[in-house]
Amino acid sequence: MSSRKTAECTLEALANAPDESGHFGPYGGIFVAETLMEPLQALRDAYEEAQQDPEFQRELAWELKHFVGRPSPLYYAQRWSERLGGAKIYLKREDLNHTGAHKVNNTVGQALLAKRMGKKRVIAETGAGQHGVATATVAARLGMECVVYMGATDVARQAINVYRMRLLGATVIPVESGSKTLKDALNEAMRDWVTNVDSTFYIIGTVAGPHPYPAMVRDFQKVLGEEARAQMLEIEGRLPDQLVACVGGGSNAMGLFYPFIKDESVGMVGVEAAGHGLDSGRHAAPLCAGKPGVLHGNRTYLMEDANGQIIETHSISAGLDYPGVGPEHAWLKDCGRVEYVAIDDTEALDAFHDLTRTEGIMPALESSHALAQAKKMAPSMSRDEIILVNLSGRGDKDIHTVAELEGITV
Amino acid sequence: MSRIERRFSALKAEGRKALIPFVTAGDPTPTTTVPLMHELVKAGASVLELGVPFSDPMADGPVIQLACERALEHGTSLNDVLAMVAEFRQQDQQTPVVLMGYLNPVEVMGYETFANAAAKAGVDGVLTVDLPPEEGAELSAAFKAVGIDLIYLIAPTTSLARAQRICAQASGFVYYVSLKGVTGSASLDVSAVEQRLNAIRTVSDLPLGVGFGISDAPMAAKMAAIADGVVVGSALVKRIADNRDDPQALLSQAADLIAGMRKAMDDV
Numbered sequence: 001m002s003s004r005k006t007a008e009c010t011l012e013a014l015a016n017a018p019d020e021s022g023h024f025g026p027y028g029g030i031f032v033a034e035t036l037m038e039p040l041q042a043l044r045d046a047y048e049e050a051q052q053d054p055e056f057q058r059e060l061a062w063e064l065k066h067f068v069g070r071p072s073p074l075y076y077a078q079r080w081s082e083r084l085g086g087a088k089i090y091l092k093r094e095d096l097n098h099t100g101a102h103k104v105n106n107t108v109g110q111a112l113l114a115k116r117m118g119k120k121r122v123i124a125e126t127g128a129g130q131h132g133v134a135t136a137t138v139a140a141r142l143g144m145e146c147v148v149y150m151g152a153t154d155v156a157r158q159a160i161n162v163y164r165m166r167l168l169g170a171t172v173i174p175v176e177s178g179s180k181t182l183k184d185a186l187n188e189a190m191r192d193w194v195t196n197v198d199s200t201f202y203i204i205g206t207v208a209g210p211h212p213y214p215a216m217v218r219d220f221q222k223v224l225g226e227e228a229r230a231q232m233l234e235i236e237g238r239l240p241d242q243l244v245a246c247v248g249g250g251s252n253a254m255g256l257f258y259p260f261i262k263d264e265s266v267g268m269v270g271v272e273a274a275g276h277g278l279d280s281g282r283h284a285a286p287l288c289a290g291k292p293g294v295l296h297g298n299r300t301y302l303m304e305d306a307n308g309q310i311i312e313t314h315s316i317s318a319g320l321d322y323p324g325v326g327p328e329h330a331w332l333k334d335c336g337r338v339e340y341v342a343i344d345d346t347e348a349l350d351a352f353h354d355l356t357r358t359e360g361i362m363p364a365l366e367s368s369h370a371l372a373q374a375k376k377m378a379p380s381m382s383r384d385e386i387i388l389v390n391l392s393g394r395g396d397k398d399i400h401t402v403a404e405l406e407g408i409t410v
Numbered sequence: 411m412s413r414i415e416r417r418f419s420a421l422k423a424e425g426r427k428a429l430i431p432f433v434t435a436g437d438p439t440p441t442t443t444v445p446l447m448h449e450l451v452k453a454g455a456s457v458l459e460l461g462v463p464f465s466d467p468m469a470d471g472p473v474i475q476l477a478c479e480r481a482l483e484h485g486t487s488l489n490d491v492l493a494m495v496a497e498f499r500q501q502d503q504q505t506p507v508v509l510m511g512y513l514n515p516v517e518v519m520g521y522e523t524f525a526n527a528a529a530k531a532g533v534d535g536v537l538t539v540d541l542p543p544e545e546g547a548e549l550s551a552a553f554k555a556v557g558i559d560l561i562y563l564i565a566p567t568t569s570l571a572r573a574q575r576i577c578a579q580a581s582g583f584v585y586y587v588s589l590k591g592v593t594g595s596a597s598l599d600v601s602a603v604e605q606r607l608n609a610i611r612t613v614s615d616l617p618l619g620v621g622f623g624i625s626d627a628p629m630a631a632k633m634a635a636i637a638d639g640v641v642v643g644s645a646l647v648k649r650i651a652d653n654r655d656d657p658q659a660l661l662s663q664a665a666d667l668i669a670g671m672r673k674a675m676d677d678v
Contacts, residue, residue, distance in 0.1 A: 021544065031513060031540045033469040035565035035590055038572065177475050183466060190468045195591040197567060294513045294540065295466060307487035308518035309465040 009335030022211020101393030109220035114201035129161025131205030206249025207326030210297030221255025273315035364393035428639030436486025454672025462511030471594035577614035594644030
């Protein structure tokens with residue numbers, strides 16, 4: 001039986017993680033109640049089979065092309081780059097996917113897997129509502145029952161996505177326990193799963209949770225990084241110098257980073273939410289300001305107090321408002337392969353406006369954190385250097401939040 | 411022989427079954443817990459299960475979630491829980507105490523530090539709900555060094571081959587989760603539980619406790635007929651919650667529930 005492992009941080013090891021028991025170095029693993037152990041094994045078996053089945057891969061590729069609209073463009077934000085006066089900034093346009101974010105790449109994959117396993121009911125947790133919408137969308141497409149758990153606080157601040165999910169036929173259950181946000185939605189989804197484990201497939205929306213979820217979600221998301229890598233080589237004839245992506249649970253960032261891990265020349269920056277500032281305590285930056293622990297099925301960096309209780313997080317963006325982070329990010333941080341930084345609410349909001357005004361692209365507040373980091377980095381880089389930012393979602397869902405912050409009634 | 415083993419074998423010699431009440435430490439207030447533990451023993455508890463409050467109790471239903479929230483409002487920490495056990499031990503050296511909770515508070519304290527402190531406080535067993543045997547080697551070693559039993563769960567979804575592997579690493583007793591669901595769920599199928607317990611007995615000699623969904627004396631009696639121990643959690647915690655503003659009523663109501671279960675189990 002395995003325990004906390006120390007593994008070497010070679011690029012090869014990083015690219016081959018996780019090991020058989022789901023460990024990314026000392027992180028990851030399977031930390032769930034016994035009832036879920038055999039169902040997780042069944043999921044691992046089904047996923048491995050599906051990965052090796054050309055028919056499943058064909059079906060997935062078809063859905064990604066015709067239903068999601070892949071490949072998404074790689075867009076040179078020329079006006080914004082020139083205004084910043086440094087590196088060229090490219091945007092991977094995941095905002096142009098069906099349902100408006102990268103989340104759907106994963107829900108399509110997991111829903112096809114659910115269908116293959118004969119599950120008729122899918123459940124999901126959601127923060128900003130993007131993963132919930134993406135799950136409800138795929139469930140509608142495949143004729144599955146769909147239940148989405150969402151913290152009551154998030155239900156209030158993401159009313160449009162709640163209505164969108166209901167239009168798609170999903171049942172949205174507001175979660176009133178704990179801090180009433182994403183972590184509590186995840187707890188409640190786990191409780192549903194343990195109760196209805198025979199009939200139900202739990203579609204986790206990020207690269208967290210017990211093995212195999214972190215690796216499986218990354219694998220379903222890596223299509224965006226693989227596309228971006230090929231597109232960059234085609235457009236610029238070389239790899240980018242820096243990758244930048246926001247990190248809540250970290251699925252869009254893993255999707256972008258993973259295909260570049262062995263490209264030593266490519267720097268990577270993961271951007272957490274600094275909320276009101278890292279010093280304020282009101283943030284959602286476990287990698288920058290947290291400590292390792294165990295939550296939601298895996299060992300990773302957490303926002304916790306001295307007694308191991310999970311503490312409340314804050315971010316302007318509901319999708320980053322989570323006290324944990326995918327275990328692969330935890331290991332990439334310890335190994336130094338990815339640099340993790342934090343951007344506060346104000347900086348993110350400024351970047352939201354910048355991109356909207358200079359490029360005519362309204363980014364999600366989550367993605368605005370990555371944009372704000374690029375904005376910091378670009379001016380000190382030369383004009384022939386390249387930053388590739390994952391524009392993980394569109395900002396339509398956030399206009400009420402932005403308006404409210406600026407004292408405007410829409 | 412550990413206190414837990416002694417207790418189970420003594421009960422067996424008397425032809426009785428273990429009654430194992432669960433309360434969340436610090437619920438509704440930290441000062442309630444130790445008197446409540448003594449009261450439960452007087453009412454017929456054989457082993458006490460003390461819940462360590464956690465902010466994200468994923469395997470628990472609403473009753474124990476709220477108990478955790480009440481305990482955490484008073485800042486009840488793992489250290490506080492150990493202090494409660496130490497205080498309980500001043501008057502009671504016989505009744506085994508099992509801590510039940512989630513791994514993270516233990517992670518943060520450190521496995522060895524926790525094991526030493528727990529042994530010193532008089533803890534006999536620890537059940538960490540979200541620590542399966544696959545990840546448990548390190549904690550198990552720390553407990554073995556100080557003579558604490560690491561209690562494992564077996565669920566309705568656990569295959570017999572897996573149950574055998576779990577039992578091989580378990581000590582004290584094995585906790586059979588009677589249903590697929592969270593604590594405090596309804597709809598227990600007694601004959602299904604019996605079949606599973608009989609199957610597990612073919613691969614292990616450890617005493618089998620059954621918990622989840624046992625809410626009244628008749629159900630406790632039915633479970634006592636087929637298991638070696640009966641855990642009652644949410645039903646008891648709900649009584650505590652309903653009487654949280656009246657400490658005397660809280661103690662007597664909790665004792666009544668346990669005494670009623672004890673009687674029903676002994677009458678089988």
